[in-house]
Amino acid sequence: xRILIVDDESLxxxxxxxxxxxxxxxxxxxxxxxxxxxxLAEQIxxxxxxxxxxxxxxxxxxxxxxxxxxxxxxxxxxxxxxxxDDKESLVKCLExxxxxxxxxxxxxxxxxxxxxxxxxxxxxxxxxxxxxxSLLYHSRLVEREHAIVEHIFNNAIVNQPEVLAFxxxxxxxxxxxxxxxxxxxxxxAGGAYFLVGDFTGHGLASAIGVxxxxxxxxxxxxxxxxxxxxxxxxxxxxxxxxxxxxxxxxCIVEVDIxxxxxxxWNGGMPQVMLKSVRGCRLRYFPSRHMALGILTDSEFDADxxxxxxxxxxxxxxxxxxxxxxMNESGEMADEHGVIDWFTQDDVSTALGMYNCAKQFRGGxxxxxxxxxxxxxxxxxxxxxxxxxxxxxxxxISLSLKGAELRNPRIIDSLMEMLNSQPGVALVxxxxxxxxxxxxxxALEHGVLHLDSSTKNTPEGFIRYYEERERRLNALEDGQIRxxxxxxxxxxxxxxxxxDSGSGFALNSPEIRDLSNSFGRxxxxxxELCDKVEYTERGTRVTVRISMVR
Amino acid sequence: MTITAxxxxxxxTLVIQVDDKFDFGKVQSFREAYDKLPxxxxxxxxxxxxxxxxxxxxxxxxLNMQKSLSDRKIEYKITHCRAQVSRILKIxxxxxxxxxx
Numbered sequence: 001x002r003i004l005i006v007d008d009e010s011l012x013x014x015x016x017x018x019x020x021x022x023x024x025x026x027x028x029x030x031x032x033x034x035x036x037x038x039x040l041a042e043q044i045x046x047x048x049x050x051x052x053x054x055x056x057x058x059x060x061x062x063x064x065x066x067x068x069x070x071x072x073x074x075x076x077x078x079x080x081x082x083x084x085d086d087k088e089s090l091v092k093c094l095e096x097x098x099x100x101x102x103x104x105x106x107x108x109x110x111x112x113x114x115x116x117x118x119x120x121x122x123x124x125x126x127x128x129x130x131x132x133x134s135l136l137y138h139s140r141l142v143e144r145e146h147a148i149v150e151h152i153f154n155n156a157i158v159n160q161p162e163v164l165a166f167x168x169x170x171x172x173x174x175x176x177x178x179x180x181x182x183x184x185x186x187x188x189a190g191g192a193y194f195l196v197g198d199f200t201g202h203g204l205a206s207a208i209g210v211x212x213x214x215x216x217x218x219x220x221x222x223x224x225x226x227x228x229x230x231x232x233x234x235x236x237x238x239x240x241x242x243x244x245x246x247x248x249x250x251c252i253v254e255v256d257i258x259x260x261x262x263x264x265w266n267g268g269m270p271q272v273m274l275k276s277v278r279g280c281r282l283r284y285f286p287s288r289h290m291a292l293g294i295l296t297d298s299e300f301d302a303d304x305x306x307x308x309x310x311x312x313x314x315x316x317x318x319x320x321x322x323x324x325x326m327n328e329s330g331e332m333a334d335e336h337g338v339i340d341w342f343t344q345d346d347v348s349t350a351l352g353m354y355n356c357a358k359q360f361r362g363g364x365x366x367x368x369x370x371x372x373x374x375x376x377x378x379x380x381x382x383x384x385x386x387x388x389x390x391x392x393x394x395x396i397s398l399s400l401k402g403a404e405l406r407n408p409r410i411i412d413s414l415m416e417m418l419n420s421q422p423g424v425a426l427v428x429x430x431x432x433x434x435x436x437x438x439x440x441x442a443l444e445h446g447v448l449h450l451d452s453s454t455k456n457t458p459e460g461f462i463r464y465y466e467e468r469e470r471r472l473n474a475l476e477d478g479q480i481r482x483x484x485x486x487x488x489x490x491x492x493x494x495x496x497x498x499d500s501g502s503g504f505a506l507n508s509p510e511i512r513d514l515s516n517s518f519g520r521x522x523x524x525x526x527e528l529c530d531k532v533e534y535t536e537r538g539t540r541v542t543v544r545i546s547m548v549r
Numbered sequence: 550m551t552i553t554a555x556x557x558x559x560x561x562t563l564v565i566q567v568d569d570k571f572d573f574g575k576v577q578s579f580r581e582a583y584d585k586l587p588x589x590x591x592x593x594x595x596x597x598x599x600x601x602x603x604x605x606x607x608x609x610x611x612l613n614m615q616k617s618l619s620d621r622k623i624e625y626k627i628t629h630c631r632a633q634v635s636r637i638l639k640i641x642x643x644x645x646x647x648x649x650x
Binding site for chain 1: 573574598599602603604605606609613617629633637640
């Protein structure tokens with residue numbers, strides 16, 4: 001406890017110091033006037049000041065506020081030592097910033113009691129000051145961390161403007177960080193993918209999950225995966241990442257290039273609504289699944305809904321923040337409120353819907369994140385050109401012998417190898433059909449010597465496939481070889497398949513009687529490929545597929 | 550899920566839904582889907598909304614279904630096709646035997 005004594009009379013100072021020493025206060029300093037007191041206080045940082053009122057030069061009344069100003073954050077007790085005893089002077093002692101007074105001649109017991117009392121207050125004040133400092137430090141730390149996280153979020157969730165332009169969106173977080181998310185990407189197969197989702201709660205804790213979701217989404221879009229596969233993967237990711245009381249309601253959507261056919265997986269999101277361009281007829285597509293991040297792989301249901309719309313129709317997606325908007329008397333807008341807002345105009349906008357919600361809310365605060373996404377059904381043809389076709393030539397050869405031909409995943413593996421090539425996704429469905437036709441022809445006729453004409457009766461049809469299975473399981477010889485060659489200058493894929501069979505008569509591979517359950521493969525090949533050629537007595541087929549659609 | 554069959558509430562429509570690949574691997578399960586068909590069924594709808602890939606064996610299965618049930622008066626529909634699937638049905642002139650919606 002460091003005490004500064006300010007008095008112009010040396011006797012007084014002597015008495016005080018002597019008395020304080022007896023009380024155990026050994027760390028005492030003296031000043032003879034106001035100026036000296038100010039200079040010394042600056043230097044020694046006293047914990048308490050005993051201040052005389054009447055001094056030549058600066059009086060105690062002048063010095064007190066100056067001393068107080070020196071350390072505004074921490075309580076510095078000033079006790080006036082005064083011979084004045086009129087009420088006015090005593091009041092003034094306190095008004096100029098003094099905290100207490102003792103009258104001369106001073107009473108040792110009273111004075112030391114007062115010193116103890118004020119030093120307690122100073123200790124408390126010093127504790128508060130320390131806590132304030134640490135609060136300030138932490139709040140700055142949090143601010144800085146938020147700034148970093150915000151930066152990461154802003155970079156992680158970047159929707160390409162060309163794709164975003166097809167969506168009418170309002171994204172309105174309740175706090176700095178958004179637990180709602182809207183992602184959209186052009187599909188390598190033409191068309192686009194998008195995701196509208198809502199993590200439990202709001203703020204940073206719920207926003208953090210957006211990062212892995214957006215990364216996984218982007219990676220899967222690049223591969224052109226099916227919506228159901230995306231749902232499974234995101235569910236799996238979140239199940240392992242999120243605490244058990246947190247989950248992610250989401251609509252994952254693929255829209256085809258016509259902009260009118262939607263494949264939707266909706267888990268725990270409000271119902272999706274489709275408004276017909278002809279009149280305000282609404283169709284509802286409620287969620288059939290639980291939110292993501294709850295169910296294990298074996299419990300998870302990846303079934304999707306398909307919505308077929310017409311150009312000009314409007315598809316509305318929103319998070320529950322919209323329908324859970326409350327007015328000032330605590331009533332929720334609810335689903336029917338959203339329906340009213342969506343149907344009040346022939347053509348709705350996200351902003352229009354948002355304003356309805358805001359008006360409904362009145363003066364009440366926004367309690368949850370709110371996202372509104374309106375898709376106006378229109379062709380997405382212009383997004384197709386965002387994907388380039390490989391400009392390097394490549395070849396893939398696959399030679400399968402005997403038992404290897406039993407593998408049920410031959411076509412899938414071939415597709416997987418090709419899928420990594422840019423531009424392939426656009427023609428993926430066609431490629432699958434083409435490979436499947438060519439391969440099954442080579443296998444069933446070239447290698448297994450099956451006779452298609454047995455397929456012509458219902459019983460024969462089943463028997464044919466049973467026989468196929470039987471012969472395949474017994475297969476020891478036989479070979480099928482795929483040679484795929486990509487020709488970058490022609491943007492075409494050349495596929496040649498050779499089987500080890502004895503060939504077939506190359507006559508009339510045209511479509512015959514429409515009611516035949518066989519003989520449809522070749523017309524399909526002719527339609528999907530630029531060129532189909534059978535050579536080497538029908539044991540080799542070569543097709544040319546244009547990768548530009 | 551590979552192939553699921555669901556009877557409508559009034560028992561006059563059977564909806565057969567196929568998954569992403571409609572190829573020879575589905576021969577058995579597709580036939581089972583319309584096996585023991587109740588007499589009340591007047592419409593069979595093949596929902597291809599999930600189907601991304603198909604080949605000519607799928608066409609065979611569809612025709613085989615019609616043939617197996619040829620002694621009954623049933624309307625056949627193929628619904629919710631993707632553009633690519635639609636195209637294959639069109640190439641094979643399936644619109645003559647099925648209502649393609």
